[in-house]
Amino acid sequence: MVFRHSLGQARPLARGKRRALAWLAVTAAAAALVFAHPIPARAAEPVASYPSKVIRIIVPNPPGGASDVLARLLGKKLTEKWGQSVVVENKAGANGSIGANFVAKSDADGYTLLLMDSGSLTISPSIMKLNYSPTEDLTPISIVAYSPHILVVSNKLPVHNLQELIAYAKANKGKLNYGETAGSITHLAGVLLAQKEGIDWNYIGYKGGSQVLTDLTGGQIDVTMNSFLAxxxxxxxxxxRLIAVASPQRYAPIPDTPAIAERVPDFVTGSWQALLAPAGTPPGVVEKIHAAITEITAQADTKQRFVELGSEPVHKTPAEIATWLREETARWGKVVKDGDIKVF
Known part of the structure; x- marks a missing residue:
């Protein structure tokens, strides 16, 4: 006999309520079996049906920059190709780390992607504390485009080529001012050139590259390296005044300008725009996106737009990109260590 307590007195339960409790007991037992043997997680979406919903491309910089422009170009092209919306969201801050961390912690299903200058990925581990690992928490998909830095000087400086600049900098030790955005790839490009050539110049920090160029034009600073486009x-x-270009060899739009690498072997810097996904994204999805990007960047109108942006497409497999990112991280880490650079 089942009892319940009410006002301190024990009374038999009505038949209907006994049936209800019996049903609850059966339900509880079934639930116990479910928790003892959990239902398997939903299987990953078949690659053939990807994408089946909106894709987000996160740009960890403000609107209007190279990453943002390229992300919107690719988003439009991917939408046309797949018939599925691809939207761009800007999550700027902390040298790109806010947006990158957001993607690194997102679901690894191919619906949240990251497009950013790989310089931020390869430099940040050496200059700031991160909440994610660029090489362990992100999966590379494609290098979308490359735009070299160009080495430029104020018109007030009496130099016209790289040899004259280096000689003048050495003759005026500690007097030249190199404009840079602290902790950026353009900052470390200047440090690397100084290390390679034994130059001692002052680093003048700015919040952004546009401010550097304004002061270079006005003669408040003497030299900088910055993106070709800007x-x-x-x-x-x-x-x-243009002095040199930091591409591996002479750059097609300015063929008469010497590459720094002609004097300093393997000196290559610039903006490498990389597309990445959270680590663990199914390889089939990664390959599908990579193939789509390769196809899009080979189209005539895309190539023309890249020319207008001062960029060129780059073709590397995801595995090649992963290796390259590790090598770049080690290279810039050495520059930071040798220069005892502390930014954040």
């Missing part, structure tokens, strides 16, 4: 129009307009 800087070359000032060269064409005669506001500043």
């Amino acid at each position: 800087t070359y129009p000032l060269v064409k307009g005669g506001a500043i």
Whole structure:
């Protein structure tokens, strides 16, 4: 006989309530079996059906920059190719680490991607504390495009080529001012050149590259390295003087300009725009996105847009990119260590 307590007195339960409790007991037993043997997680989406919902491309920089422009170009092309919306979201801050960390912690299903300058990925581990590992928590998909840095000087400086700049910097030790954005790839590019050539110049920090160029034009600073896209129009307009380009060899849009690598072997810097996904994203999905990006960047209108942006497509497999990112991280880590650079 089942009893319940009410006001201190024991009374038999009605038949209907006995049946209800019996049913609850059966339900509880079934639930116990479920928890003892959990239902397997939903199987990953078949690659053939990917994508079946909206894809987000996270850009860890403000709107208008190279990563943002390229992300929107690719998003439009992918939407046309797959018939599924691809949207771009800007999550700027901390040298790109806020947006990168967001993607690293997202579901590894191919629906949250990251497009950013790989310089931030390869430099940040050496100059700041991160909540994620760029090489362990992110999976590379494609290097979308490369745009080299160009080495430029104020018109007030009496130099016209790299040899003259280096000789002048050595003759005026500690007097030249190199403009940079602290902790950026352009900052470390200047440090690397100084290390290779034994130059001692002052580093003048700015919040962004546009401010550097403004002061270079005005003669408040003497030299910098910056992106081709943002800087070359000032060269064409005669506001500043072009000295060299930091591409592996001479750059097609400026074929008469020597590459720094002609004097300093393997000196290559610039903006490498990388597309990545959270670690653990199914390999089939990674390959599908990689193939789509390769196809899009080979299209004539995309190539033309890249030319307008001062960029060129780069073709590396995801495995090659993973190796390259590790090598770049080690390379810039050595520059930071040798220069005893502390930014954050």
